[in-house]
Amino acid sequence: MKYLMFVCTDPTTPSDETGEGTLGVEEWVDKYDGSGKRLIGQRTRPAEDATSVRRRKGEVLVTDGPYAESRDWIAGFDVLECADLDEAISIAAEHPMAAGGRIELRPFWDDE
Amino acid sequence: MNRARPSREDVSRALAGALAEQRLRIVASLIRTTHDWDLAEDVVADAAERALRRWPEDGVPSNPAAWLTTTARRRAVDLLRRADTERAKLAEVALMDDLASTEQPTPAGAVSDDRLRLVFTCCHPALPLEGRVALTCKVVAGLSTEAVARAFLVSEATMSQRLLRAKQKIAHAGIGYTVPTADMLPGRVDGVLAVVYLVFTTGWAARADDALAEEAIRLGRLLVELMPDADEPRGLLALMLLQHARRAARLVDGELVTLEHQDRSRWDVAGIEEARALAALPGGGRGPYRLQAELAAVHATAPDAAQTDWPAIVRLYDELLLLHPSPVVGLNRAIAVAMADGPHAGLAALDALAEDRALRGFHLLPAARGDLLARAGRTTEALTELREAARLAPTERERRQLERRRAELSG
Helix, strand or coil, X not given: CEEEEEEECCCCCCCCXXXXXXXXXXXXXXXXXXXXXXXXXEECXXXXXXXXEEEECCEEEEEECCCCCCCCCEEEEEEEECCCHHHHHHHHHCCHHHHHCEEEEEECCCCC | CCCCCXXXXXXXXXXXXXXXXXXXXXXHHHHXXXXXXXXXXXXXXXXXXXHHHHHHHHCCCXXXXXXXXXXXXXXXXXXXXXXXXXXXXXXHHHHHHHHHHCCCCCCHHHHHHHHHHXXXXXXXXXXXXXXXXXXXXXXXXXXXXXXXXXXXXXXXXXXXXXXHHXXXXXXXXXXXXXXXXXXXXXXXXXXXXXXXXXXXXXXXXXXXXXXXHHHHHHHHHHHHHHCCCCCHHHHHHHHHHHHHCCHHHHEECCEECCHHHCCHHHCCHHHHHHHHHHHHCCCCCCCHHHHHHHHHHHHHCCXXXXXXXXXXXXXXHHHHHHHCCCHHHHHHHHHHHHHHHCHHHHHHHHHHHCCCHHHXXXXXXXXXXXXXXXXXXXXXXXXXXXXXXXXXXXXXHHHHHHHHHHHHHHC
């Protein structure tokens, strides 16, 4: 199964500064690139550099900033290929932002 | 063999026994081979219906459990053949392989693995709590959707929807049909225990639904059977048995009676003995369920409230607070302190808790204060606290119990 892993800040709960149980970000990338579980990933620039695009009645509407209602912002993403959710949870739980923020796992829509 | 036709009672007894023995095993192994939860549940229900039609005519088979298993599996193969999709074909192959390898009696380990997989899948933390509870009651305990809906005070349609959504999330999010790996296992076991205890307390706390509490105890026995080396499942089972042992004494004429005033001759001695034997087994670490069971066991073996070993209870609460700092545990500890060292010491312990935000609006805090103030002879203050407690009480039954206490005190 493929999972999109959103790496997010988390305004709702204080972060764990010790980072206990997580790896450094380079170590994490090397480990899961090495095992073939991480297919691709990248940091993204912050919300102030975001642009929203919509099309309504044919007209393209471009606005500055992220999706308005989200208080947390996406700091990056990775795509994982895992046997099941538990494997993806284990990998996500070792990412430094699991302690510094929050990781959201979204399974890919299954297009078989 | 020329058998006499069995009576209706013989048939239903044999079927109930076969279902108790085999239903969960059949469902759990079919989910693994077919990945189809509804099919797994349906074919067992179908096999049970066939038994009710056939056994009165043909006689009860010599091994009803084996008959049920074979009938359910044949039906599964039949349905998969009819479905005639790629997915169904794969499932059929897996099922035939499984049948071939289980023609001989399987080692106990392999069988219990499927049941354990099912339990962990139903209680996966990626499912909403109400979904975990619903799946556990429906698929593991084998209750009907209607019975689960009734137990959790929702309509059957709502419960069906809840079950459907939980099964969909399992499929869509890729929740594996596995026993968690060692690093995840302790947390996941805690999660399973919490679900079972929630089923128990739902039956127990406000509604006195003995049947639901008994289902939870059955689930507790299953967890002890499936995880014989773990200490906390035994602790949970002991705790539930001890609480359930008081069922005949806790309600009189539909009204709640507090532990202190219960007629202890009505407690179920067999349940208490079973629980004490479980709690006495040596365990690795003493977790929160084990400690709560030990606490309940101190009460269960005391002839009355006055002769209870309160200092032992205070010590157990201290241990529990180290594991699980919780204002509710602190509240119970303060009551035990009052019983051990007098109401003034108890009130001092309660005052230390009064600032805790988590207890704000919690009816048992003023209830405990009212009780201790009454014991200290401060009746006017006690009445004020009890009125506040009755105002905050979450159930009508608890409100009435607090009002009665107030009436006794002012009378």
